[in-house]
Amino acid sequence: MSMMTTPTRPLLGQTLAELTAWVTAQGQPAYRAKQLHEWLYRRGVRQFQDITVFPKSWREQVHPDLGRSRIARRCVAPDRTVKYLLQLQDGHFIETVGIPSGERLTVCVSSQVGCPMACDFCATGKQGFTRNLAVHEILDQVLTVQTDMARRVSHIVFMGMGEPLLNLDAVVDTVHRLNQDCGISQRAMTISTVGVPHQIERLAQANLQSTLAVSLHAPTQALRQQLIPSGRHYSLEQLLQDCRSYVERTKRRVSFEYTLLAEVNDTPALAHQLAQLLRGWQSHVNLIPYNPILDAPYERPQRARIEAFQAILTSHGIAVTVRQTRGLETQAACGQLRSLAGKLSESLKFS
Ligand code: SAH
Numbered sequence: 001m002s003m004m005t006t007p008t009r010p011l012l013g014q015t016l017a018e019l020t021a022w023v024t025a026q027g028q029p030a031y032r033a034k035q036l037h038e039w040l041y042r043r044g045v046r047q048f049q050d051i052t053v054f055p056k057s058w059r060e061q062v063h064p065d066l067g068r069s070r071i072a073r074r075c076v077a078p079d080r081t082v083k084y085l086l087q088l089q090d091g092h093f094i095e096t097v098g099i100p101s102g103e104r105l106t107v108c109v110s111s112q113v114g115c116p117m118a119c120d121f122c123a124t125g126k127q128g129f130t131r132n133l134a135v136h137e138i139l140d141q142v143l144t145v146q147t148d149m150a151r152r153v154s155h156i157v158f159m160g161m162g163e164p165l166l167n168l169d170a171v172v173d174t175v176h177r178l179n180q181d182c183g184i185s186q187r188a189m190t191i192s193t194v195g196v197p198h199q200i201e202r203l204a205q206a207n208l209q210s211t212l213a214v215s216l217h218a219p220t221q222a223l224r225q226q227l228i229p230s231g232r233h234y235s236l237e238q239l240l241q242d243c244r245s246y247v248e249r250t251k252r253r254v255s256f257e258y259t260l261l262a263e264v265n266d267t268p269a270l271a272h273q274l275a276q277l278l279r280g281w282q283s284h285v286n287l288i289p290y291n292p293i294l295d296a297p298y299e300r301p302q303r304a305r306i307e308a309f310q311a312i313l314t315s316h317g318i319a320v321t322v323r324q325t326r327g328l329e330t331q332a333a334c335g336q337l338r339s340l341a342g343k344l345s346e347s348l349k350f351s
Helices: 016-025 031-041 056-061 123-127 135-149 168-180 199-206 221-227 236-250 268-277 303-315 341-350
Strands: 070-076 082-087 093-101 104-108 112-114 129-132 155-158 189-193 211-215 254-260 284-289 319-322
Touching: 016 031, 070 135, 082 135, 093 135, 104 135, 135 168, 168 189, 168 199, 189 199, 199 236, 211 236, 221 236, 236 254, 254 303, 268 303, 284 303, 303 319
Parallel strands: 104 155, 155 189, 189 211, 211 254, 254 284, 284 319
Antiparallel strands: 070 082, 082 093, 093 104, 112 129
16 A cells, blocks of 8 residues: 655656655655656666666555656667657557667657647657657656667667647756766757747757757748648748747857758759858758658659759858668658657558
8 A cells, every 4th residue: 555655746757856856755765756757767767677787676655756757659760760669658650760870869759649730741740749758758758768778878869750840948958858868968969840839949949068959841821831831820031030040149050951852842943042041040941851741742863863852052152961760670760750640550560
């Protein structure tokens, strides 16, 4: 029988000071908070009972919620990218991806269950929105990958399911916890947004050292709002103005993502227009060749077409890279994360 106080918040997500308050309220010496912190954030312990440095009597007495999810499914792509389907404590599913590359291990984290932005070429957008993730649910993804792949996570990209700037407080708090408690550099984290009014300014105020990536996908308002319905209420012009203010305020570069859709936004004329739009910016463009999803009428451009688009930007002096596709075979690539359909198609493939 548990008559001890149960914490109102999961232990994961709490700072050392908060853990110390909890530990001492349990009548335990303060140094146990340091141990708890180490087990939570470095070892990725899933259950309080497994913290073997704690006295057995205490472990049997209290059953605090650590805030961990359950791995419902795990798929390894031929390129070693691992996609996880995680079940949250309320039963909802999210996906997270571990991407090894040389010395690096990048985790692509989700910030919401589903997404309300409804971008026409994105699997998560097709799924609709369920809810925001809490800090511990984002941290849990990183710790799950780190423990399961048995190597230190070095980089974080907020490019999984969801729109991070619609869950900004939790995202900023998570960046601090990943930095201070997991020891990951803020500079090794990227927050990607399709744009939410006023939120880029709020992100600037948070004063992070992380990189802001903005999903542009089109150099004109007409084309952009066709691909991104939310772009109707937040014009391309306003978005870029907000990016400019962000650069001025933070002295940090913004990088722009541009998903290339064959015959839709990959023409040479649009490449020139994009270059005009970004003239005079210290920016960086990341081209993402479209990854196929169900129910979308798009195709990935031919390699020559991608290279031509890239060459035009380069000729205008714009720094541009083409994102290497990872995890395509397991639907783990950009835009392919989807908690329901993804699960079904996987069970067909992997059962
Ligand atoms: N909501 C945020 C985070 C998602 S990041 C954002 O929009 O920025 C994922 C990146 O992959 C975004 O740039 C997104 O537009 C892009 N993307 C979505 N669907 C894609 C697909 N099917 N193929 C390639 N890139 C896609």
